[in-house]
Amino acid sequence: MTGAYAGFVNSAVGTKLAAQLGLPRPVRLRRYAADAPLVEGPVLVAGLADAPVAEHVRTLLSDEGVEVVDAVPAGSRLGAVVLDLTTVTEPGDLDLVRVVLAPAVKALRASGRVVVVGADPASATSVAQAASRRALEGITRSVGKELRFGATANLVLVAEGAEANTDAAVRFLLSGRSAYVDAQVVRVGPGTPAEPADWALPLAGKVAVVTGAARGIGASIADVLARDGAHVVCVDIPAAGESLARTANRVGGTALQVDVTAADAGQRILDATGRHGGLDVVVHNAGITRDKLLANMDESRWDSVLDVNLGSILRMNEVLLGENGIRDGGHVVLVSSIAGIAGNRGQTNYAASKAGVIGLVDALSVDADLVRRGISVNAVAPGFIETEMTAKVPFATREVGRLLNSLSQGGLPVDVAETIAWFSQDANAGVTGNVVRVCGQSLLGA
């Protein structure tokens, strides 16, 4: 957690003043640590009717040695609440949310979690059911705004028959890996998730490619993928080779100096993965900004941003997703941006490319060939992330960007990387076509 405001409200005087004035008080978020439990404290698991997902959640929590409770235990604080509402059929069913969550939220620890599980409104069999299912989104997003001290609320929407595919999503949302993911809707569909031999190494034996890996978010992605067990081929432009080598050596991976906009970039990346026996994960992270108001936007700013952030991905995918490319059951992860959802002044070119990425995810995730091959395609959309790039934003704009979200702070590159690593898990194969914002429930584009 950084920033002038965060420093002030966490000082002796600042803490008192912030409490009196009701100012937002950012706390240090619970993040992944090798020796930390999945959740700290007991988890309340509840559900409506036969609550088919709740049973899976209870099992996975027991496997992790986490205490499962049916009600708020006296004198104890909860680590998380999981509420299975997949069986809601009419608005009257929603009252259970109030009944369960009201006392639970009060008893929630710092960096606690609320995970609501519902069914996809699109597959509802009645209007009342569709309305009730959709209501869960409004509830979750509002709870996200009410929670304090780094706690988050997220919604998992399960497709018909995919109840058993929710483990990886629930684990992620309960864990410190999802620290900056707040008020998001994760859709879990069919697919054939494969549980890892060791949940501590969910990417063991996998070969991943990360573009733009020399520094910033890309370097963090390489770190987290390698931590989770993958061999990472780190790609960046030749001019960034010195930082790229540092990343690659730190993660025990390989450095490949290639400009993603080169005509043969896809083939060169594929060749580089050949020596590791194949390609399982592609993370298209490379991106640039060349900001200018549209009225003053020149051709080179426009073209370079569109080509690096979008055109190059389309070209590389021809090879990387081809028959000799990524293995069946592999994962493609793209990096969109909150600017691609909400738009941003001075970023028509950037927003075009990042919105384009979402369109690309939409199309590829239903591509018949990729679906047949079991390849998932998802994107993250980072909000305000503390990087070298955001450090250059003017002071006032930067502080506002940090504070305009439910967690009252900027995210870290590792937060984006954690979400990408989760999209890269075979255990998460039921999740495709998702765009998950890593934004702490930013008010922008919400």
Add this chain to the structure above:
Amino acid sequence: MAASAKPRRAAVIGGNRIPFARANSTYAKASNQDMLTASLEGLVARFGLAGEPVGEVTAGAVLKHSRDFNLTRESVLGSSLAPTTPAYDVQQACGTGLEATVLVANKIALGQVESGIAGGTDTASDAPIAVNEGLRETLLALNRAKTPGQRLKAVARLRPGQVVPEIPRNVEPRTGLSMGEHMAQTAAHWGVTREAQDELAVQSHRNLAAAYDRGFFDDLLTPYLGLTRDQNLRADSSVDKLAKLKPVFGRGDGATMTAANSTPLTDGASVVLLGSDEWAAERGLPVLAHLVDAQTAAVDYVTGHEGLLMAPAYALPHLLERQGMKLQDFDLVEIHEAFAATVLCTLAAWESESFCRDRLGLDAPIGALDRTRLNVNGSSLAAGHPFAATGGRIVASLAKSLEERGSGARGLISICAAGGQGVMAILEAA
């Protein structure tokens, strides 16, 4: 060794270097160890060797501080290679990098190691400066002194002139002549013209610039301290521009050697990854080429019998005879451009019937070289020449060029060195 047990050939897997910088510029504060470590780090990253040991690392520097007695091992310890990787230093003036490659390759060929890294580094900026010889003797005498009287006697030998330090000079100790002056004598002997030298220099810059433009160095080079290309490279170099420069070596009207057709003092480092075919295959690493043969030679330049930098001319016939080859059989030839005149004198010598007969003992001249096969991706006149780093630069670049030409393509490397020495090697595309 039994005649049947033919040694295997060492594979050149790839290489890495940092861009070469002009002396007292971007790398002015980088030490030999810094640069060699940076080159190793880029190589380790390129081939995914972090945390792994290799059989050995062999490298060296020509201008070396006394503190760098274990330069290569210290660089290994500062790199991401496993700390269990042994290392040793070699030094053969400008032949250091190529000699190191031959040493590692020979150990691989004999099965003494399965893999190794050869290289070299040199800084003309962060040069070792020693205390004046008189001061050194006085200080050593003071160190040996046991009684106050002896100490006083030693201190009494201090003289004001002794504060002048010893700065390394590019001079042959036995002749007192700089390498450039030696070369100027040889150039005059062979009648090498100013125009021919300038043309060669321009071609070197053009070839290097073209290689950069086509991305040839993308997997041969890792940027360092903000430098992404060789600092000496002048893509817009032309014979007209070079013609305006005043000669810096030689005397009078016959002086032909300028700052542009001589290599500048340079800082940089390079390394080459070698291994057995099996070692490479186990790791899925590419084999670009194999080291086929190597030969060193030395000439008597002290008496003036031969030019200081002409030793490679003498090494070649041995290689050709052993390999049953002609010079013209090589697909590519790399002759280190210490000076443009070095290359031109060497080529002229090979074309000379009398030189080949009287000096090399051959029945017929070695003959002319198709110049389109010479230094096709530029050489030291454009890239610069950090002495010990040149060998590694050439080995890796040539191996890649041969691989591009296809299996079986052969290339020759020729590097002249101070002390009247020369190192040559033959690579063959895998």
